[in-house]
Amino acid sequence: MSAIQSTDAQREFPYSRRDFERVKSLLFKQAGINLADSKDAMVYSRLARRLRTLNIHSFKEYLAYVGSCKDEMEHFINALTTNLTAFFREPHHFEALANYLRKRSQTKRIWCAASSTGEEPYSIAMTVASVFGTFTPNVQILATDIDSKVLQKAREGVYAQNSISQLSHDYKTQFFYKGKGAQTGRVRVVDELRKMVQFETLNLMSANWCLEAPIDVIFCRNVMIYFDRPTQRKILARMVRLMHSDGMYVAGHSENFTMYPELVAPMGKTIYRPVV
Ligand SMILES: C[S@@+](CC[C@H](N)C(=O)[O-])C[C@H]1O[C@@H](n2cnc3c(N)ncnc32)[C@H](O)[C@@H]1O
Numbered sequence: 693m694s695a696i697q698s699t700d701a702q703r704e705f706p707y708s709r710r711d712f713e714r715v716k717s718l719l720f721k722q723a724g725i726n727l728a729d730s731k732d733a734m735v736y737s738r739l740a741r742r743l744r745t746l747n748i749h750s751f752k753e754y755l756a757y758v759g760s761c762k763d764e765m766e767h768f769i770n771a772l773t774t775n776l777t778a779f780f781r782e783p784h785h786f787e788a789l790a791n792y793l794r795k796r797s798q799t800k801r802i803w804c805a806a807s808s809t810g811e812e813p814y815s816i817a818m819t820v821a822s823v824f825g826t827f828t829p830n831v832q833i834l835a836t837d838i839d840s841k842v843l844q845k846a847r848e849g850v851y852a853q854n855s856i857s858q859l860s861h862d863y864k865t866q867f868f869y870k871g872k873g874a875q876t877g878r879v880r881v882v883d884e885l886r887k888m889v890q891f892e893t894l895n896l897m898s899a900n901w902c903l904e905a906p907i908d909v910i911f912c913r914n915v916m917i918y919f920d921r922p923t924q925r926k927i928l929a930r931m932v933r934l935m936h937s938d939g940m941y942v943a944g945h946s947e948n949f950t951m952y953p954e955l956v957a958p959m960g961k962t963i964y965r966p967v968v
Contacts, residue, residue: 705743707736711751715739715772718758723769723838724897724927725918738771770841774918777808779856780815782913785942788963789816789909792940793823799831799908805896805931806915807835810846810889811855814881816911817888818867827884834903836894843891849881896927906936914944928955935966 712732719725727735739754742764748754758768780786793799802820804813813835820831837843853871856864856879867885871878894901896915910931916924932955935941941956941964943949949956949964956964 703736703740705736705740706750706752708751711755712736714755715751718755719769719772722765722897723773723895724920724923725772726920727772735772739768742767742771766840770839773839773842775808775839775842776914777811779811779851779859781812782945782962784961785911785913785963786815786819788940788942788960789819790823792909793820796908796938797824801904801907802831802833802909803903803907803911804833804835804889805894805910805912807837807843807846807891808839809842809851810835810849810881810891811851812911812913813846813889813891814849814867814885817885818863821867821885821888827888829888831888832904833889835889835891837891838893838895840893843893846889847886847891849886850875850878851880853877853879855879897923901930903934905934907931907934907939908936909940909942910935911942912944913942914947916947917944924949925952925955928952932956932966937966937968939966940964941966 709732712735715735716727719727739751743749743751743754746754746757746764748757758764802816804816807813813833817833820829820833821827824831835843835846837846850871856868859867864879867882868879869882871880912931916927919927928949929952931941940959943962943964945962947962950958953967955967957967959965
């Protein structure tokens with residue numbers, strides 16, 4: 693069987709092309725994530741840590757274990773997701789959200805559907821708190837992700853200080869505590885803001901997510917990009933069915949849904965309204 697790359701001899705664990713293909717198909721089946729063939733080295737380095745922790749000596753053995761152990765499946769998915777995010781990433785989306793909230797003050801539900809480590813839902817919460825001038829608006833913010841580890845970090849709300857360097861002085865002081873002593877160089881989201889966001893594990897691929905509707909705003913950014921076309925359409929259709937007819941769907945910078953005019957219509961740069 694062919695080994696991946698010429699560096700295989702230097703690798704700690706045997707890793708074949710077939711192992712990589714099995715990882716790919718398992719991840720696709722469980723999370724809808726379509727890994728590119730070029731990700732073979734990334735897969736090796738991320739999963740090698742699991743093999744070391746579990747004292748397993750080959751990918752073949754590890755894959756058999758993942759298939760038989762639900763808890764390990766969670767670690768497997770956590771290890772392979774890409775969680776890159778930032779506060780106010782794609783700032784125009786938060787300006788659009790602020791405008792939307794000013795026009796639709798009756799907005800009740802916002803769903804951040806791949807929230808990663810929390811920077812995105814907290815940016816939504818800061819926007820909501822600023823527009824309504826309160827930390828207790830009549831708006832629920834639900835933040836979900838498939839990765840239980842990033843959600844744990846999100847709930848803690850602790851970040852490197854430089855992650856908020858782009859924020860205004862007002863936002864920094866209103867929404868963050870500055871770490872002291874052992875916490876120097878870190879900031880923590882203020883308790884009032886943390887309480888505005890509810891974090892839950894949710895796999896967009898799962899058949900049984902059941903959310904309270906109608907949802908006014910959905911942020912689903914930079915996750916659909918990992919899914920194939922049929923999966924994207926299926927998930928988008930399910931989301932649209934949950935949305936308020938005046939709702940707003942916010943996509944990632946490289947996600948385009950103009951090929952689904954029966955589901956959504958563009959209303960701004962990578963922003964859509966549901967078609968009902
Ligand atoms: C690149 S991050 C995007 C974070 C944030 N939305 C942003 O744009 O800054 C992609 C996130 O999607 C999550 N994800 C991947 N597959 C998922 C699935 N099937 N269901 C829910 N979340 C998923 C990953 O765990 C990761 O946190």
